[in-house]
Amino acid sequence: MMKAIIFDFDGTIIDTETPWFYAFRDAYKEYDVELTLEQYSQCVGTNIYTFNPYEYLKTDRGIELDLDAFKARIHQDHATLMSKQEVREGILDYLNAAKAAGLRIGLASSSGRFWIEKHLEELGIRDYFETIMTADDVKNVKPDPELYQKALAALGVKPEEAVAIEDSPNGARAAAAAGMSCIVVPNELTGLLPFDSEAGYIHAVSLTHIDFETLVSGSLLSV
Numbered sequence: 001m002m003k004a005i006i007f008d009f010d011g012t013i014i015d016t017e018t019p020w021f022y023a024f025r026d027a028y029k030e031y032d033v034e035l036t037l038e039q040y041s042q043c044v045g046t047n048i049y050t051f052n053p054y055e056y057l058k059t060d061r062g063i064e065l066d067l068d069a070f071k072a073r074i075h076q077d078h079a080t081l082m083s084k085q086e087v088r089e090g091i092l093d094y095l096n097a098a099k100a101a102g103l104r105i106g107l108a109s110s111s112g113r114f115w116i117e118k119h120l121e122e123l124g125i126r127d128y129f130e131t132i133m134t135a136d137d138v139k140n141v142k143p144d145p146e147l148y149q150k151a152l153a154a155l156g157v158k159p160e161e162a163v164a165i166e167d168s169p170n171g172a173r174a175a176a177a178a179g180m181s182c183i184v185v186p187n188e189l190t191g192l193l194p195f196d197s198e199a200g201y202i203h204a205v206s207l208t209h210i211d212f213e214t215l216v217s218g219s220l221l222s223v
Contacts, residue, residue, distance in 0.1 A: 001218055002162065003157045003161040004105070004162040005103055005164075006164050006180075007091075007129075007165045008166045008167060011187050012171070013123070016085070017187060021189050023081060026077065037192055039051060041169075041193050044168050045169065046110050046141055054071050088187070088207075090207025090208040092125070093208070094165070098128075099128060101216060103216070107131070108150075109134050110142045111134060112136055133147045133151045142168075142171050142173070143169075143170040143177065145178035148164060148177075159178055159180045163180065163183060164183070165183050166184050167184065167190045169196065172201050181202075182202070183207070183210060183215070185203075
């Protein structure tokens with residue numbers, strides 16, 4: 001029996017990732033630079049140390065631009081695109097079902113705490129989560145397992161007693177490295193990215209395609 005469920009945030013609970021890609025892609029076009037999905041995927045579900053989309057035009061392409069103004073423009077474009085986004089299908093049903101079943105509910109995100117808390121409050125779902133682990137709480141974000149390890153410890157459950165809900169390859173790798181089962185529900189962007197074929201993740205278009213009772217019983221994950 002599963003005792004806990006731990007959610008990723010960006011791209012899983014609400015699709016913030018596709019709007020980020022579109023905002024950067026369209027801004028790059030104005031400088032006659034194509035932002036490929038392969039490039040951008042390096043910062044999906046993790047930090048921007050490997051690929052920094054804010055600075056790439058200047059540092060790698062030698063384009064002179066005001067980084068502060070560029071960042072402000074990207075954030076404004078992202079906010080406009082986010083106004084069309086809603087909590088992803090099946091998320092609220094799973095949160096309510098988990099709460100009713102007495103499961104421990106956590107969140108593990110590579111984003112900062114301010115970003116996470118702000119959006120959870122705006123979406124009206126903050127109170128579902130007993131523990132929230134963010135980039136502010138660890139040395140290494142996903143695909144490192146530290147976020148999930150800390151969330152498991154805070155919830156008082158073993159890795160085999162919890163399931164992660166993820167959308168990205170980096171997030172799924174983090175859950176697997178922590179010894180957890182993982183349900184992958186890709187969004188418009190991450191659905192185009194390659195996942196580790198040998199990892200045994202369970203993939204679904206949305207959580208509505210995964211029966212909650214079957215998941216909690218553990219039978220789905222033992223197949």
